Amino acid sequence: DPKIIQKPKYLVAVTGSEKILICEQYLGHNAMYWYRQSAKKPLEFMFSYSYQKLMDNQTASSRFQPQSSKKNHLDLQITALKPDDSATYFCASSQDPGFNNQAPLFGEGTRLSVL
Amino acid sequence: GDSVTQTEGLVTLTKGLPVMLNCTYQTTYSPFLFWYVQHLNEAPKLLLKSSTDNKRTEHQGFYATLHKSSSSFHLQKSSVQLSDSALYFCALSSANYGNEKITFGAGTKLTIKP
Numbered sequence: 001d002p003k004i005i006q007k008p009k010y011l012v013a014v015t016g017s018e019k020i021l022i023c024e025q026y027l028g029h030n031a032m033y034w035y036r037q038s039a040k041k042p043l044e045f046m047f048s049y050s051y052q053k054l055m056d057n058q059t060a061s062s063r064f065q066p067q068s069s070k071k072n073h074l075d076l077q078i079t080a081l082k083p084d085d086s087a088t089y090f091c092a093s094s095q096d097p098g099f100n101n102q103a104p105l106f107g108e109g110t111r112l113s114v115l
Numbered sequence: 116g117d118s119v120t121q122t123e124g125l126v127t128l129t130k131g132l133p134v135m136l137n138c139t140y141q142t143t144y145s146p147f148l149f150w151y152v153q154h155l156n157e158a159p160k161l162l163l164k165s166s167t168d169n170k171r172t173e174h175q176g177f178y179a180t181l182h183k184s185s186s187s188f189h190l191q192k193s194s195v196q197l198s199d200s201a202l203y204f205c206a207l208s209s210a211n212y213g214n215e216k217i218t219f220g221a222g223t224k225l226t227i228k229p
Contacts, residue, residue, distance in 0.1 A: 033216070033217075035219075042202075042204070042219065042221050042222040043159065043204060043219040043222070044219075045216045045217070045218065045219070048216050056216050058216070090158060090159070101147045101164060101165075101208070102208075103149045103151075103161040103164050103206075103217075104217055105161070106158040106159050106160070107158060108157070108158050109158055
């Protein structure tokens with residue numbers, strides 16, 4: 001059974017619309033992350049959360065907003081979608097931040113296409 | 116800031132030959148290195164993680180040694196198989212508490228031919 005669940009697996013959206021990508025992990029991890037993968041940037045770090053607090057944000061645009069309603073949830077809201085946002089979005093988690101020999105575990109990803 | 120360099124974008128080899136995928140890094144903090152493998156339409160999965168300086172780490176026939184003197188963590192395998200065809204990422208985490216992110220290299224696509 002997958003330990004990091006991302007929903008939906010595939011998503012098609014129109015330009016200008018808003019979507020929420022869901023991520024839940026059942027590993028008891030305290031740190032969660034979002035990464036984006038496209039042909040232009042293979043694995044691009046977006047956000048990290050630790051104990052439901054934003055720790056790092058490397059996303060230039062405010063159209064991307066992470067939301068953590070529970071410790072094991074980290075959703076990603078994307079507003080005013082653009083075709084350039086088309087990518088696979090991966091959620092990941094690790095036991096704790098700051099324990100730097102921990103490798104994050106990745107979910108299966110949400111493949112977003114913006115038309 | 117931290118960075119990871121993978122010099123080969125594409126590597127094509129015949130089955131049974133050895134392979135080395137290069138990875139060098141830059142950080143001002145103590146480094147932890149990882150190799151991830153990503154098969155087509157799948158999530159990246161951890162393949163290896165670094166141990167102490169100059170100590171080899173192995174998994175599933177792949178091995179790598181962290182060399183802090185040259186800031187490198189090259190991935191090797193003595194005899195590649197068809198199933199090794201995938202995208203390989205080198206990743207860096209630095210011992211900088213408060214910098215909770217892993218930095219990935221651009222990836223190397225490995226294709227194995229019969």
